[in-house]
Amino acid sequence: MKTAFAFAAMLTAAPFLAPLAAGQAHAADNSAPLRFVLIPKTVHPWFDKANNGAQAAAAMISQATGRKVEIEYRAPQTADVSSQNDIIERAIATHPDGLILDLLDEKGNRATMDEAVDEKIPMTVFDSLPPEGMDITAVGADFCEQGTMAAERLANLVGKKGEVAIMMGVPTAPNHTLRAECEKKVFAKYPDMKVVATGVDNDSIETAQKQASAIMQAHPDLVGWVECDASGPVGVGQAIRESGKTGKVKEVGLDNLNDMIQLIKDGVAESSASSRPEMQGYWAVVSAWQRAMGQKTPKYIDTGIDLLTSKNL
Template structure:
């Protein structure tokens, strides 16, 4: 009820020119994630929930079109963005694969006067776009600090990077490295790149553990990475010997925690990111100013609270 009241109040103060255009026609937003992935399904769930609430509260239908690239490929994502722009939606909701690689396509949206909101990412410098998500550095730091405690602040560790060009993935990796650097007896001996693929993460983790038999623990920078790492730990019979702190709240990640393969996970609340990305996009479509950043916070998932 409180949320509905706030939304109704925001609508009442929307600029008259924007509302006068046609306040009964449906609003259509195109949601474009990095790739097909269970984490983005959760984002879409939150987005659809926000659209339903806005429709019930305002009486104006809000439609979410979900268009995901089959793989984490910048050119494929740009193609989807360009085709979405051609349909003149009321807004684009994007998770950028590459801040620089996506920039030119985003400028096309600006030229066509299509508002944009980004989630789980950061907009290119100088662009007036609301970003929705958790503090990536804080999330990576939480994971690295928990792992350091689990291994007694000493030993060999590895980092699984997701998509190397993705600003959120690289920022988490930077902060994980910086955290480990504060412990003189911890050494980062390897990094894997999974490109947001659980299967790739599993193969990379298996190869790294074979090359480093004394490896003490793992952290990751994306949602797919820790699931693949957990699978590799279980398959190698090293549960309890190689410790893992994951990211996010995929069902497979929760199962790994419940089974004792992973200790915990720092979750960036994907459902909430989808929800507030739609709210911000809706406000932009009405001509309202929106915040520079909406921090959705971080949940630390453990066996005790999952």
């Protein structure tokens, strides 16, 4: 899987590597390393995967150009906008060659991002959308498409009828909210389907597990679950397993955390509509590097969505 990822990344990188267009073999460049600071929403395995992709891109660019590229990964301990702003400001103080941000709330992050603009530090966002009016490249998947894919899959699994539940992530995170809205729209299309409960897990597996257990107690006829973040499906899957409802209550998860993959392998979750965190980290670095080189970058880079099932894992 790693080899396939590296191959795919190299292949898709080709058209974007304009600064390498000279096609020369690159001798070691003794200039100072290019330094990019990657700031995710919080400490979380999903972002570790994004960081892995970012490090892969840095290694690729270093090898291709001969100039060392460093990624500094600085995560807030909690998914809190003011904490994230503090980290962003402190990163600005070190004058990096670029900031790569996963914004918790583009409006709440705006004032801090304006400071980066004042300091002439280029920014790239991933897994989120930039504030209105800012000329910043966004790297990510179509969140609505991801939620729609999961909800449609669940609807088909349960025969487009019955009670279902949605586990929200962080209510203030726009991507989580958007997924939830799109999932609700799918279920609203089917008259025999009803969303009977919506939990809020705040991107915590433990919270998701507790909420899912309580919701399943309150709604014994529940037939399926979809979620809006990476932690939710893991907690919901654990709750399904603990309540002995594996197979009876269907789950279509999100993303590709190791726990999620294990739940699919164990038959607790049927599948997962997975964004590609490694790809997002990878392309965010490529975009940040292009910006640092003075190149123009696209407004949006869509890294796509995988549907993970027991057959293709």
